[in-house]
Amino acid sequence: MLEMSLYGIRTKIPRMMQEPTLSELHELELLETILYESPSGWFLLDHHFQRLYLSAMYFGDLSKNKIFWFCNSQYIEFKQRVIEELNLAIESNGKHLSQRVRLTINPQGISTITTTLLSLPNTGSFPLRVKLDTQPTPSRNPFLFHKTTNRAIYEEARQRAGTIKKNENNPSGQFAKFISLRFYSGLGNPQNDIFDVILYNERLEITECSIANIAVEFKHDDIWNSGELFWKTPKIECGLLAGVMRSHLLENENLVEGVITVEELKEAQRTLINPLNMVLKKSNTHPATTTRLGKVIYLVTPQCNVSALLSSASHLSNSSTTLIYQNFDQKPNRKEANVLILTPLKDASPVLPTYFENIARLSFPKERLSFGFLVSDSTDDTFDDLIGFTQPLVNYRRITILQKNFGFILSHGDRHDLSNQAARRSIMAQSRNYLLFGALNDEDWVLWLDVDLKEYPETLLDDLIAFDTDVVTPNVFAREKHNGVDYVYDRNNFIETRESRKVLKGLDPDDVLVEGYADLPTYRRYLGDLRNTNKDIVKVDGVGGACLMVKANVHREGALFPTFPIDHELETEGFAKMAKKMGKQVCGLPNYVVYHP
Numbered sequence: 001m002l003e004m005s006l007y008g009i010r011t012k013i014p015r016m017m018q019e020p021t022l023s024e025l026h027e028l029e030l031l032e033t034i035l036y037e038s039p040s041g042w043f044l045l046d047h048h049f050q051r052l053y054l055s056a057m058y059f060g061d062l063s064k065n066k067i068f069w070f071c072n073s074q075y076i077e078f079k080q081r082v083i084e085e086l087n088l089a090i091e092s093n094g095k096h097l098s099q100r101v102r103l104t105i106n107p108q109g110i111s112t113i114t115t116t117l118l119s120l121p122n123t124g125s126f127p128l129r130v131k132l133d134t135q136p137t138p139s140r141n142p143f144l145f146h147k148t149t150n151r152a153i154y155e156e157a158r159q160r161a162g163t164i165k166k167n168e169n170n171p172s173g174q175f176a177k178f179i180s181l182r183f184y185s186g187l188g189n190p191q192n193d194i195f196d197v198i199l200y201n202e203r204l205e206i207t208e209c210s211i212a213n214i215a216v217e218f219k220h221d222d223i224w225n226s227g228e229l230f231w232k233t234p235k236i237e238c239g240l241l242a243g244v245m246r247s248h249l250l251e252n253e254n255l256v257e258g259v260i261t262v263e264e265l266k267e268a269q270r271t272l273i274n275p276l277n278m279v280l281k282k283s284n285t286h287p288a289t290t291t292r293l294g295k296v297i298y299l300v301t302p303q304c305n306v307s308a309l310l311s312s313a314s315h316l317s318n319s320s321t322t323l324i325y326q327n328f329d330q331k332p333n334r335k336e337a338n339v340l341i342l343t344p345l346k347d348a349s350p351v352l353p354t355y356f357e358n359i360a361r362l363s364f365p366k367e368r369l370s371f372g373f374l375v376s377d378s379t380d381d382t383f384d385d386l387i388g389f390t391q392p393l394v395n396y397r398r399i400t401i402l403q404k405n406f407g408f409i410l411s412h413g414d415r416h417d418l419s420n421q422a423a424r425r426s427i428m429a430q431s432r433n434y435l436l437f438g439a440l441n442d443e444d445w446v447l448w449l450d451v452d453l454k455e456y457p458e459t460l461l462d463d464l465i466a467f468d469t470d471v472v473t474p475n476v477f478a479r480e481k482h483n484g485v486d487y488v489y490d491r492n493n494f495i496e497t498r499e500s501r502k503v504l505k506g507l508d509p510d511d512v513l514v515e516g517y518a519d520l521p522t523y524r525r526y527l528g529d530l531r532n533t534n535k536d537i538v539k540v541d542g543v544g545g546a547c548l549m550v551k552a553n554v555h556r557e558g559a560l561f562p563t564f565p566i567d568h569e570l571e572t573e574g575f576a577k578m579a580k581k582m583g584k585q586v587c588g589l590p591n592y593v594v595y596h597p
Contacts, residue, residue, distance in 0.1 A: 055146040085113055234259065352451065453476075510565055527588040
């Protein structure tokens with residue numbers, strides 16, 4: 001068994017069962033796929049060159065230095081030359097753009113470089129699946145341990161599994177997309193449903209996937225660490241390629257090496273597959289709620305649940321304690337303010353495309369914009385679709401995805417039944433509070449934005465911040481007219497009148513008022529009634545959550561969404577009542593109009 005040092009990790013590589021012939025070596029090219037991310041630059045570039053060097057040494061020795069001779073006395077010059085070529089290739093697309101770079105080195109040391117911009121191809125939105133191979137892969141094949149253009153082993157495994165084919169829109173066989181995967185060990189799935197294959201050796205030990213390394217979470221069973229969770233990745237000698245991200249995580253003690261059997265994988269609660277452009281990177285934010293999900297992460301779990309997703313991401317991305325300091329006494333500069341957009345989701349798959357199209361058009365600087373989503377009680381593919389749509393948002397500040405099911409499901413017809421409103425609005429208030437506590441970090445402003453809000457200006461965030469009001473809401477109208485007349489959509493944006501106050505005085509303490517029901521007149525004046533007046537901003541007594549901007553400190557000081565009546569109001573209207581009792585300004589914008597469908 002050959003022992004060598006790879007990135008400081010002592011690695012044992014078994015003797016090969018059959019060395020490649022000299023003719024095979026002359027046709028061979030070494031291969032590296034490297035991430036360039038703007039503005040930070042090359043990711044783990046030295047790791048890639050160290051792997052190149054070791055592979056060149058191995059194949060050079062086999063050929064008695066007839067090929068890959070540059071790995072000896074001329075390696076430093078070779079490395080400098082290739083780095084210059086890599087930088088030139090990046091500059092041809094623009095150094096401000098994140099790119100996937102494919103580098104091949106032929107036996108004479110000549111490089112070929114191709115670049116691909118990291119963007120979201122038109123793949124649709126669906127869960128991707130992986131499948132256990134139907135036969136073992138011998139662990140002593142030399143091409144398992146070196147990344148080369150000889151990928152016959154992997155292509156045969158992919159063919160056995162019936163994986164999706166490479167094409168012009170997806171040349172690498174990888175989707176630049178963050179999507180949950182479902183684990184299938186059986187046969188009979190449609191060919192285009194299988195994304196990748198999990199390989200194992202003749203001893204039924206898991207090794208890797210055809211384009212990725214793999215890690216599995218286990219519980220310690222020794223007396224000192226009983227019950228604690230840790231991540232284990234297959235050992236090199238099981239027969240696999242030492243991926244640079246795998247080696248990086250081993251260096252930083254995020255992973256341990258060991259043997260993982262097929263049976264252990266099937267029983268695992270969480271498995272992480274981590275190829276290039278799917279790196280899990282450290283975050284400078286709080287690990288529990290604000291883990292920045294890297295380029296793409298494949299999560300393989302029988303149940304494919306969101307708790308596993310978030311826990312896996314936060315678990316690997318934080319290997320040390322992070323100290324955070326924030327001065328809440330310092331008033332934020334409007335030009336430097338950070339905004340958190342919060343959107344609760346339930347059965348939202350049909351409207352997610354429009355939501356993210358609108359988000360992409362916002363003029364607000366991406367590096368100062370974060371997102372928080374909470375998925376609850378959905379019966380459609382909202383979660384999987386959300387994962388697909390959020391992956392391209394890599395240039396934004398932070399993305400938080402949460403899940404909380406309340407077990408409260410109504411049919412579409414019952415959703416607006418008056419008798420269901422108190423319970424429904426109480427659940428909606430809980431949802432907003434879970435989302436707020438789970439996603440708010442150091443932002444200056446919070447924008448509550450309905451997933452089905454259809455139209456709003458590109459300058460929405462700057463416009464609302466400019467009013468510098470504790471709580472402010474635009475005027476929300478329906479895009480489609482009713483009987484030829486503009487229709488006020490959000491009637492929770494209201495102003496109390498003399499008549500409405502009389503109604504309030506006649507209610508029992510626990511009675512709840514809701515708007516928009518002929519059987520329950522409230523006699524309030526709606527913000528929509530003031531449209532086309534000369535009033536640009538007015539004080540209001542109630543607000544809706546379709547489009548609501550709040551100074552983050554208003555929430556921090558205790559203005560939440562009540563699940564019980566506050567002055568006969570729940571949820572967003574109750575929040576307005578609470579904020580006003582705290583002495584906050586709660587305002588509406590009669591002539592600033594956004595549209596619901």
